[in-house]
Amino acid sequence: MGFETAFNQVNVTFGDFQALKDINFRLEEGKIVGLLGRNGAGKSTLLSLLAAYRKPSTGTVTIGGQELFENPLLMSQVTLSYNTDYSDETDKVKDMLDAAASYRSNFDRSYAEHLAEQFRLPLDKQIKELSNGMKSAVNVMIGLASRCPVTIFDEVYVGMDAPTREIFYKELLEDHARHPRTIILSTHLVSEMDYLFEEIIILKKGRLLMQKRSDQFLELGLSVTGATQAVEQFVHGMKRLSTRQLGGTTSVRIYGELSEAQHQEARNLGLELGNVSMQDLFIHLTEEEDNDAIEK
Numbered sequence: 291m292g293f294e295t296a297f298n299q300v301n302v303t304f305g306d307f308q309a310l311k312d313i314n315f316r317l318e319e320g321k322i323v324g325l326l327g328r329n330g331a332g333k334s335t336l337l338s339l340l341a342a343y344r345k346p347s348t349g350t351v352t353i354g355g356q357e358l359f360e361n362p363l364l365m366s367q368v369t370l371s372y373n374t375d376y377s378d379e380t381d382k383v384k385d386m387l388d389a390a391a392s393y394r395s396n397f398d399r400s401y402a403e404h405l406a407e408q409f410r411l412p413l414d415k416q417i418k419e420l421s422n423g424m425k426s427a428v429n430v431m432i433g434l435a436s437r438c439p440v441t442i443f444d445e446v447y448v449g450m451d452a453p454t455r456e457i458f459y460k461e462l463l464e465d466h467a468r469h470p471r472t473i474i475l476s477t478h479l480v481s482e483m484d485y486l487f488e489e490i491i492i493l494k495k496g497r498l499l500m501q502k503r504s505d506q507f508l509e510l511g512l513s514v515t516g517a518t519q520a521v522e523q524f525v526h527g528m529k530r531l532s533t534r535q536l537g538g539t540t541s542v543r544i545y546g547e548l549s550e551a552q553h554q555e556a557r558n559l560g561l562e563l564g565n566v567s568m569q570d571l572f573i574h575l576t577e578e579e580d581n582d583a584i585e586k
């Protein structure tokens with residue numbers, strides 16, 4: 291069975307508020323995908339559809355060509371980890387492992403215990419007594435060790451300190467290499483997590499703004515560095531993301547691709563061309579009010 295994931299003409303409305311509008315995309319199986327968007331863009335709503343927690347108001351979500359909602363066999367192939375309220379959870383960490391092992395067919399208990407060790411999770415402690423970052427680590431541990439063909443983490447890092455997040459990213463990459471599967475990560479930590487993503491999806495105000503491979507996305511912008519006057523002459527009329535100046539040297543980040551003639555002109559002016567970050571592009575694309583076009 292294939293696990294290509296598809297959203298087909300999906301809309302979600304809450305009363306008269308439309309949270310998702312005409313969402314169409316396909317995810318080839320096996321990729322690590324970053325789901326990006328400003329607060330309220332619709333990321334959690336979209337992920338809740340993919341975990342079959344809710345049904346689209348219209349449209350369908352399919353995995354391997356079959357509709358997901360109320361399809362128990364397919365639903366068991368998806369896991370969604372999110373910031374859970376564990377304030378009343380008297381189970382111990384090890385009880386949680388037992389429960390996950392009993393209902394997840396691919397659950398790898400020894401890998402879960404390895405993760406518990408990495409995250410320094412006390413197996414005998416009640417979950418409600420853990421710190422916030424440790425509760426998030428429990429979610430990551432269950433999510434990764436479940437080895438579901440579609441594995442989703444919705445801002446699951448909340449409360450984790452930087453070294454713990456590094457352990458999460460490292461384990462995710464290593465386990466994905468050993469057991470390739472679709473992993474979707476929604477995040478606001480774009481600059482910290484950009485290297486993880488093979489592909490990105492950007493939502494803006496409930497719409498799919500862009501779906502691109504990360505390398506193609508990064509080609510949407512570039513930095514131009516050199517003598518201030520030459521840089522200013524070169525970037526005149528281009529869409530500017532930011533400017534940094536130090537002494538007589540200026541570095542301008544622009545949005546847009548250059549023609550061969552422009553590359554030649556940059557060389558003639560002695561300018562250095564470089565990359566811009568995923569975060570810079572993301573901020574630009576989600577701030578611009580006139581940029582609501584759907585691009586693929």
Ligand SMILES: Nc1ncnc2c1ncn2[C@@H]1O[C@H](COP(=O)(O)OP(=O)(O)OP(=O)(O)O)[C@@H](O)[C@H]1O
Nearest residue numbers: 304307308309327328329330331332333334335336
């Ligand atoms: N149950 C609900 N009832 C009414 N509106 C809702 C409901 N759930 C979500 N919304 C609205 O839908 C929009 C999208 O919310 P969603 O939680 O999907 O955004 P998000 O991209 O995950 O945001 P954040 O980055 O802040 O977590 C928001 O305007 C939110 O208020």
